[in-house]
Amino acid sequence: xxxxxxxxxxxxxxxxxxxxxxxxxxxxxxxxxxxxxxxxxxxxxxxxxxxxxxxxxxxxxxxxxxxxxxxxxxxxxxxxxxxxxxxxxxxxxxxxxxxxxxxxxxxxxxxxxxxxxxxxxxxxxxxxxxxxxxxxxxxxxxxxxxxxxxxxxxxxxxxxxxxxxxxxxxxxxxxxxxxxxxxxxxxxxxxxxxxxxxxxxxxxxxxxxxxxxxxxxxxxxxxxxxxxxxxxxxxxxxxxxxxxxxxxxxxxxxxxxxxxxxxxxxxxxxxxxxxxxxxxxxxxxxxxxxxxxxxxxxxxxxxxxxxxxxxxxxxxxxxxxxxxxxxxxxxxxxxxxxxxxxxxxxxxxxxxxxxxxxxxxxxxxxxxxxxxxxxxxxxxxxxxxxxxxxxxxxxxxxxxxxxxxxxxxxxxxxxxxxxxxxxxxxxxxxxxxxxxxxxxxxxxxxxxxxxxxxxxxxxxxxxxxxxxxxxxxxxxxxxxxxxxxxxxxxxxxxxxxxxxxxxxxxxxxxxxxxxxxxxxxxxxxxxxx
Amino acid sequence: xxxxxxxxxxxxxxxxxxxxxxxxxxxxxxxxxxxxxxxxxxxxxxxxxxxxxxxxxxxxxxxxxxxxxxxxxxxxxxxxxxxxxxxxxxxxxxxxxxxxxxxxxxxxxxxxxxxxxxxx
Numbered sequence: 001x002x003x004x005x006x007x008x009x010x011x012x013x014x015x016x017x018x019x020x021x022x023x024x025x026x027x028x029x030x031x032x033x034x035x036x037x038x039x040x041x042x043x044x045x046x047x048x049x050x051x052x053x054x055x056x057x058x059x060x061x062x063x064x065x066x067x068x069x070x071x072x073x074x075x076x077x078x079x080x081x082x083x084x085x086x087x088x089x090x091x092x093x094x095x096x097x098x099x100x101x102x103x104x105x106x107x108x109x110x111x112x113x114x115x116x117x118x119x120x121x122x123x124x125x126x127x128x129x130x131x132x133x134x135x136x137x138x139x140x141x142x143x144x145x146x147x148x149x150x151x152x153x154x155x156x157x158x159x160x161x162x163x164x165x166x167x168x169x170x171x172x173x174x175x176x177x178x179x180x181x182x183x184x185x186x187x188x189x190x191x192x193x194x195x196x197x198x199x200x201x202x203x204x205x206x207x208x209x210x211x212x213x214x215x216x217x218x219x220x221x222x223x224x225x226x227x228x229x230x231x232x233x234x235x236x237x238x239x240x241x242x243x244x245x246x247x248x249x250x251x252x253x254x255x256x257x258x259x260x261x262x263x264x265x266x267x268x269x270x271x272x273x274x275x276x277x278x279x280x281x282x283x284x285x286x287x288x289x290x291x292x293x294x295x296x297x298x299x300x301x302x303x304x305x306x307x308x309x310x311x312x313x314x315x316x317x318x319x320x321x322x323x324x325x326x327x328x329x330x331x332x333x334x335x336x337x338x339x340x341x342x343x344x345x346x347x348x349x350x351x352x353x354x355x356x357x358x359x360x361x362x363x364x365x366x367x368x369x370x371x372x373x374x375x376x377x378x379x380x381x382x383x384x385x386x387x388x389x390x391x392x393x394x395x396x397x398x399x400x401x402x403x404x405x406x407x408x409x410x411x412x413x414x415x416x417x418x419x420x421x422x423x424x425x426x427x428x429x430x431x432x433x434x435x436x437x438x439x440x441x442x443x444x445x446x447x448x449x450x451x452x453x454x455x456x457x458x459x460x461x462x463x464x465x466x467x468x469x470x471x472x473x474x475x476x477x478x479x480x481x482x483x484x485x486x487x488x489x490x491x492x493x494x495x496x497x498x499x500x501x502x503x504x505x506x507x508x509x510x511x512x513x514x515x516x517x518x519x520x521x522x523x524x525x526x527x528x529x
Numbered sequence: 530x531x532x533x534x535x536x537x538x539x540x541x542x543x544x545x546x547x548x549x550x551x552x553x554x555x556x557x558x559x560x561x562x563x564x565x566x567x568x569x570x571x572x573x574x575x576x577x578x579x580x581x582x583x584x585x586x587x588x589x590x591x592x593x594x595x596x597x598x599x600x601x602x603x604x605x606x607x608x609x610x611x612x613x614x615x616x617x618x619x620x621x622x623x624x625x626x627x628x629x630x631x632x633x634x635x636x637x638x639x640x641x642x643x644x645x646x647x648x649x
């Protein structure tokens with residue numbers, strides 16, 4: 001029994017040990033699982049943190065992205081606005097000759113098109129096939145030539161001035177090309193501007209100038225001829241006109257031809273150019289047996305011309321009768337004519353204004369001297385003062401160069417002032433010129449005062465003007481004026497501000513004027529001499 | 530620097546020479562050739578920094594010379610000085626490799642203004 005009990009106890013003990021072991025094992029297992037859970041929890045936490053960070057990054061990137069989108073669209077709007085507000089047509093041409101996507105609204109308006117992007121530039125102009133081919137080749141050379149300079153591109157530009165006509169009307173465009181690099185490839189920036197208004201203005205001014213020139217030349221010619229002779233010739237021309245309009249039957253054509261020839265010669269001799277011109281045409285018409293109505297209308301033109309001439313002659317005679325003789329005003333008239341002619345020859349537009357406070361008559365010698373001086377000064381003003389209209393506009397000046405010529409009376413002096421609102425003297429460039437011509441070393445030139453520089457302008461052969469032509473720009477103009485001033489015991493002074501004005505003042509003592517007149521003013525002459 | 534002036538007219542060569550000497554460099558060496566062939570031989574034998582070339586010349590004309598010179602890899606500036614005024618012809622010159630184009634008759638100062646940018 002005891003044995004049984006002992007055995008039973010032993011079995012129970014063993015079972016207890018086993019249960020204990022199992023419990024320990026289970027605890028171990030629990031612990032393992034616990035730590036595994038911890039690890040997983042850690043991992044999870046890490047992932048969450050990473051995820052959070054990623055989310056932040058994404059958000060930030062999105063914010064940045066939308067900011068730059070905003071910036072970009074703002075820039076694009078600015079660019080569009082800029083392009084739209086430009087009055088000049090602006091577009092770019094890519095290496096293949098095709099127009100790029102960006103262009104100003106004015107480009108479309110000027111070219112009269114809905115769109116230009118993606119079209120070959122040569123096709124934007126309604127031209128003949130030959131010129132289209134020329135434009136195509138020009139674009140190719142302008143973009144791709146390795147050697148051609150900007151000046152060369154400008155010189156071979158076939159579209160410097162091009163007439164365009166379409167539903168919107170006729171206009172003259174000026175197209176300029178500038179090369180630039182974009183993304184490593186060559187492009188052309190094209191600037192298109194409308195020159196029609198400018199051209200119309202230029203034509204108008206030229207027409208006005210021509211009219212003024214004609215009337216001034218006529219006045220000048222008449223001033224030089226005795227009034228009786230002018231009247232006589234006008235009378236002959238007038239009676240010729242009368243017999244023409246009364247029908248040719250009264251006189252034979254060959255007689256009329258002889259008369260017309262005679263009047264032509266006389267008219268030309270005394271400077272009635274317009275009458276002489278009409279006579280020449282008349283001679284020609286008679287020679288060709290022109291129909292009567294043609295000759296009659298010629299007679300009417302002749303009558304009108306003679307009326308104008310006679311009216312002018314009356315005014316001039318009235319002027320003479322007031323005892324002023326050949327007035328300073330006549331010189332000014334000649335000068336205005338000279339300036340206009342000068343301007344026309346160089347293609348510059350000039351507005352000559354003149355005023356005179358002078359009532360003394362001038363003798364012929366003095367007249368010639370002052371005339372030469374003034375011609376030189378006005379020429380100088382045109383040659384050195386002229387600037388492109390755009391440049392003048394930038395400086396707030398009117399488009400056309402204004403030259404003011406004034407005769408003034410000051411105490412015992414006669415003062416002649418020629419002032420232009422042109423580009424003025426570039427004193428620094430003059431300083432460099434002196435060195436370049438080898439007159440002075442650069443350290444010597446640096447010490448020159450404004451007075452020295454002014455003095456230099458009067459020296460023979462000095463000029464800062466970069467174009468030399470037959471009439472001015474040789475730097476001789478001022479030398480001539482100084483020479484004349486010397487001859488008249490006068491003075492000449494130049495004042496100028498770069499890009500604002502140039503003013504030359506010539507002063508001559510009034511007694512010199514009287515003496516050369518030889519007038520009966522001996523007391524004064526004696527007092528002075 | 531050395532400048533080569535190519536023209537079949539001795540008068541034109543001397544005018545171009547005077548323009549350079551009067552307005553610009555007095556130190557530049559100026560050598561002359563009477564036609565394209567002679568010019569090409571000179572270009573092969575010595576170093577030239579600027580080439581001034583007439584268009585109409587015997588043996589080898591200006592454009593042909595420019596084409597040959599550019600084909601040989603010569604990269605310095607070439608100025609064409611010519612009485613040919615046709616814009617289409619000027620375009621032809623540009624295509625051949627001319628750097629600038631001056632038409633005759635010219636004022637010496639104008640010529641100088643056009644070529645001075647190439648003269649050091």
